[in-house]
Amino acid sequence: MGELAPAGASILIVDDDEGIREALGMALDDAGYCSGAAADGAEALAWLETHPAPRVILLDLQMPVMDGFEFRARQRAHPRLAAVPVIVFTAAAHGTAERVEALGSALVMKKPFDLDRMLSTIAEIVAT
Amino acid sequence: MRPSGLSAVGSLPWGTHFCQFYGDRNDLADSLVPYFKAGIDANEKCLWVTSAPLRAEDAKAALRQAVPDLDARIQRQQVEILDHDAWYTKTGRADAEATLRGWADREQQALSEGFAGLRLTGNTYWVERSDWQGFVDYESRVSATFAGRHIIGLCSYCLSRCQAQDVLDVVANHQFALTRREGAWHMLESASMATAKSELARLNEVLEQRVLERTLELQRAVQARDEFLSVASHELRTPITSIQLYVQGIARAQDAGSLSPEQAALRLRRVNDQCGRLDKLVNNLLDVSRSDGKEPTLRRESLDLAELVSRTADRFADELARARCRVSFDAPEPVLGSWDAMRIEQAVSNLLQNVIRYAPASNVAIEVMQDGPDARLAVRDDGPGVAPADHARVFERFAQAESPHFKGGFGLGLWIVKQVAEAHGGSVTLASEPGAGAAFVMRLPRG
Numbered sequence: 001m002g003e004l005a006p007a008g009a010s011i012l013i014v015d016d017d018e019g020i021r022e023a024l025g026m027a028l029d030d031a032g033y034c035s036g037a038a039a040d041g042a043e044a045l046a047w048l049e050t051h052p053a054p055r056v057i058l059l060d061l062q063m064p065v066m067d068g069f070e071f072r073a074r075q076r077a078h079p080r081l082a083a084v085p086v087i088v089f090t091a092a093a094h095g096t097a098e099r100v101e102a103l104g105s106a107l108v109m110k111k112p113f114d115l116d117r118m119l120s121t122i123a124e125i126v127a128t
Numbered sequence: 129m130r131p132s133g134l135s136a137v138g139s140l141p142w143g144t145h146f147c148q149f150y151g152d153r154n155d156l157a158d159s160l161v162p163y164f165k166a167g168i169d170a171n172e173k174c175l176w177v178t179s180a181p182l183r184a185e186d187a188k189a190a191l192r193q194a195v196p197d198l199d200a201r202i203q204r205q206q207v208e209i210l211d212h213d214a215w216y217t218k219t220g221r222a223d224a225e226a227t228l229r230g231w232a233d234r235e236q237q238a239l240s241e242g243f244a245g246l247r248l249t250g251n252t253y254w255v256e257r258s259d260w261q262g263f264v265d266y267e268s269r270v271s272a273t274f275a276g277r278h279i280i281g282l283c284s285y286c287l288s289r290c291q292a293q294d295v296l297d298v299v300a301n302h303q304f305a306l307t308r309r310e311g312a313w314h315m316l317e318s319a320s321m322a323t324a325k326s327e328l329a330r331l332n333e334v335l336e337q338r339v340l341e342r343t344l345e346l347q348r349a350v351q352a353r354d355e356f357l358s359v360a361s362h363e364l365r366t367p368i369t370s371i372q373l374y375v376q377g378i379a380r381a382q383d384a385g386s387l388s389p390e391q392a393a394l395r396l397r398r399v400n401d402q403c404g405r406l407d408k409l410v411n412n413l414l415d416v417s418r419s420d421g422k423e424p425t426l427r428r429e430s431l432d433l434a435e436l437v438s439r440t441a442d443r444f445a446d447e448l449a450r451a452r453c454r455v456s457f458d459a460p461e462p463v464l465g466s467w468d469a470m471r472i473e474q475a476v477s478n479l480l481q482n483v484i485r486y487a488p489a490s491n492v493a494i495e496v497m498q499d500g501p502d503a504r505l506a507v508r509d510d511g512p513g514v515a516p517a518d519h520a521r522v523f524e525r526f527a528q529a530e531s532p533h534f535k536g537g538f539g540l541g542l543w544i545v546k547q548v549a550e551a552h553g554g555s556v557t558l559a560s561e562p563g564a565g566a567a568f569v570m571r572l573p574r575g
Contacts, residue, residue, distance in 0.1 A: 017366050017369075017370065018447075018450065019366075019370030019374075019398065019401070019402050019405075020366065020369055020370045020373065022370075023370045023374045023377060023395075024373055026374075026377050026391075026395065027373060027376070027377040027380065030377060030386060039450065064488060065488060089369075091361070091362040111368075112365055112369040112371075112372045112373075113369065113372075114372075114376070115372070115373055115376035116376065116380075119380075
């Protein structure tokens with residue numbers, strides 16, 4: 001406990017599940033971050049157009065409209081956003097390991113995941 | 129199957145009774161030597177009754193070329209080679225009945241001596257023309273005697289001694305015939321044999337086709353099951369993930385001393401909601417396993433469908449709004465009937481979930497009205513629509529699991545809607561064109 005988040009460091013949560021968005025948002029707020037949320041890749045791109053680049057993006061893979069794979073491809077092609085580190089989380093049981101590997105994310109977490117581990121990884125990224 | 133030793137014949141089942149037409153003694157040795165060598169090698173007791181033009185001594189000399197330890201085998205009574213007159217001296221002139229019984233006894237003896245069965249040949253050269261009809265009668269009963277026994281019999285006929293009519297008699301009374309033509313043996317099948325074989329070949333094809341189809345079906349079922357398990361685990365993990373996040377968040381905030389009572393209450397309420405969601409998922413799964421071959425049992429009560437649908441739509445208002453759906457609700461009057469409230473609510477929920485999942489950002493029109501003896505509920509959207517080819521499939525179990533575009537969910541929603549409608553004696557239909565939205569219409573007799 002007790003990682004100190006730089007004041008105002010912003011994190012974008014991209015997940016189609018409202019419960020996960022809200023619970024993660026609350027935990028990030030508790031930890032002193034400033035969080036934004038999007039329900040799919042397209043919403044996330046729209047959010048990024050209208051906000052300063054976040055320090056970390058937390059990205060679910062299986063989402064309607066635009067999934068995490070396509071979002072990541074577009075983000076990497078975007079000059080202003082390409083360098084933003086991404087933590088991927090997925091509930092997929094199998095079949096996507098190679099595609100997930102190719103995403104070049106900072107960390108891949110399997111749902112359900114440990115909140116402490118996610119927060120300490122975010123803290124490390126934000127500290128560098 | 130037993131090796132015949134003859135390349136034109138291949139393997140034979142026990143009970144085979146066939147014949148050959150030979151030209152001279154060389155033809156005889158040419159077929160009978162490999163025939164008996166194959167039997168000797170396969171541990172069969174071999175009985176070779178010869179007659180002119182190949183006498184017993186000639187037969188022994190010819191077979192010895194192929195089976196060097198022939199004399200030892202004769203010694204221990206695996207092989208017996210006799211002239212037909214010696215055979216008759218030994219057995220006495222017998223009628224057909226006694227001869228047939230003799231074959232059966234010899235087969236029993238061969239088996240009791242540890243041999244696999246009995247392989248034999250007889251030469252008809254000695255048969256007098258005056259005896260022909262009696263001999264044909266005997267041959268006609270041999271096949272029946274051999275059937276079911278460990279006996280293979282090959283009857284040798286000298287072609288130059290047979291008249292045309294005789295050849296027909298002989299072929300008719302054997303399962304097939306061998307003839308020597310252009311230096312090689314050829315099989316001559318009777319018409320019924322050829323028919324039986326082609327029928328067998330046809331049946332085999334049918335069987336193979338059926339095996340192929342069944343295998344494909346099974347592969348599809350296994351694949352659908354695997355995909356379903358993958359989807360199911362995804363669906364179950366999602367609420368578990370948020371429950372864990374709420375609970376661990378509560379613990380962290382508690383430890384940091386920053387958890388207000390309002391925050392604690394809010395988060396616990398959320399945990400409770402997620403538990404309810406998990407419970408619904410598990411119930412849907414149980415519906416599937418319970419429903420195998422059974423209709424769900426209904427708890428009917430008097431209710432207003434318009435009110436029930438309106439209440440359910442309210443419950444989904446937030447989710448529909450988040451999916452950017454604009455919803456209109458039209459129910460001009462109460463629609464009363466006797467239905468299972470919980471089941472109907474489940475079906476309506478599933479129809480709305482379906483819109484959220486497959487037609488986000490669309491205009492959604494919900495209508496409830498009376499239509500003759502039925503209640504009619506329609507959920508229309510102007511989303512991407514469903515291809516006509518998939519109209520029936522969307523109501524199948526695990527339909528989602530087979531879709532190339534993952535949208536979340538078990539693929540059970542519409543299947544459950546159909547089960548609920550049919551359990552009430554009603555129906556659900558889909559009208560849709562790609563690009564032109566979808567309309568699900570559920571009809572329920574008002575009971």
